[in-house]
Amino acid sequence: MGDFLTEKLLVIASKMSSQRHMVAIKNAFTALLPIIITGAFCVLFANVVCSTTTTGISLAKLPGMAWLSNFTDMFNAAYYASLNFLTVLAVILIAIELGKVLNHKETIVPIVALSSYISLCDTFLKTSVEGLADPVTIVNVLPRAFTNAQGLFLGMITALVATEIYVKIVDSRKLEIKMPDTVPTNVSHSFNILFPSVITILLISGFGLLFKTVFGMTLYDAIGTMIQTPLRGVLTGLPGYLLIFALSCVFWVIGIHGTQVLKPVYQATMLEAVLANTELVNAGQAPKYILNEAFISVFTTMSGAGITIGLIIAILIASKRDDFKAIAKLSVAPGLFNINETMTFGLPIVLNPLFMIPFILAPILTASFAYFMTVIGFCGYMVYAVPWTTPPLLIAWLASGGSMGAVITQAICIVISTLVYLPFVFASNRTINQEAVSE
Amino acid sequence: MNRSRKENIMDLKQQLNTPSQNSIKAFTRYKLATYVCNIVVPPYGLYRLWSRQSEFCLSEKIAQTFVVSVYVTTLIQSLI
Known part of the structure; x- marks a missing residue:
């Protein structure tokens, strides 16, 4: 009975740990972890070491230590560079890692995934301006909510789906462009990945548009409401x-x-x-x-x-x-x-x-x-x-x-x-x- | 039957506990020093990242280079 249960648990564990999407996510986050820790330490140093304005403890508030505040810009810049682009980095790395598992190490894989993700993001930002009653809309910008950790789930799903679609189309070889033998291999390869890349991005972008038209909400909002919030509720409860x-x-x-x-x-x-x-x-x-x-x-x-x-x-x-x-x-x-x-x-x-x-x-x-x-x-x-x-x-x-x-x-x-x-x-x-x- | 189950358990355990070829070790001594260099002396950090002796895999190189590029740009912008 004990062996039976052990074997069943091992089979489940084996399936979970060898599942390619899980492997890609795990490896991507392992590569991201130092960046997250760097960002967190930079916020810590900016607040606990360099800040002269914080209400809490800070080394810079001690007599003769105010010079430490000169380093605030450095830590704030590192924090901005690391934690504010977490989703962008996650999309790129998940696509690379899944590509590795699927034997597609082409540079285009993360580019297709990132383009697909950006096609689902809002490209405008509403912000309030002093002196104006109504919020102002700024166009042609990528809002922070889509690049920092808030967009993580949409980014992860998009990276996995885009990579899978791209790989399926490429592997099917149905959209391969036949080139004469005189054409160099790298040139013919560029043409071979052209249609799969375009079709993948269009499919994802089209699905996002269709979803918004049918359900009246963006995929970002839908994933936030239906997956991210409940999952967060379960795991942080x-x-x-x-x-x-x-x-x-x-x-x-x-x-x-x-x-x-x-x-x-x-x-x-x-x-x-x-x-x-x-x-x-x-x-x-x-x-x-x-x-x-x-x-x-x-x-x-x-x-x-x-x-x-x-x-x-x-x-x-x-x-x-x-x-x-x-x-x-x-x-x-x-x-x-x-x-x-x-x-x-x-x-x-x-x-x-x-x-x-x-x-x-x-x-x-x-x-x-x-x-x-x-x-x-x-x-x-x-x-x-x-x-x-x-x-x-x-x-x-x-x-x-x-x-x-x-x-x-x-x-x-x-x-x-x-x-x-x-x-x-x-x-x-x-x-x-x-x-x-x-x- | 019982023996084959025991063998299966041993095989599964070995399979699960063997580190994957693609697994990344993010906290080696070389890498930790590079993370610090990326913030304190970014050009040297980038050199360590891309040098021939580098222990970083492609995913890590891309992610770290992205962060260093944005960091340096933001820092210069805030200092000017």
């Missing part, structure tokens, strides 16, 4: 969030890299949530989403999946097994950088019935606790994306933009995870006694 991370831990305990398998499902939404918080804080408003990409790193996967820092501490405190103690000591250094493969595969936790329950339970409890502490206002919202390898406590301080409440909450989460693992470490002591008796 506590039940959906806990379910997905419990499932990730279930994958881990049967020996699968749960984070890698489920990342494509939640990554885009969670990144969008943390970026929305970053933008709100940068605009001087209150952050909106408690659960986001930074919250995952700080309270759900700190020291690795299953919050194994608690297990390391519990073993060092209470274990009588020398083999466990040796592995725990070995795992302290990588654990500080949130790497716990030495524990999951070394102890092991994988396929170990003793540690399965606390491994799944610990992140659920710490995430719920941190969520509650944020709701009551003790813990600051997670507003900046930070590298997941940042050590515990420092990561809480950075991601929250300097909230000591977040640091204390993360410290309490470590204590909670230790308490969750402790009874099972005591149980493991009993198993060594039984082994000695049986010998």
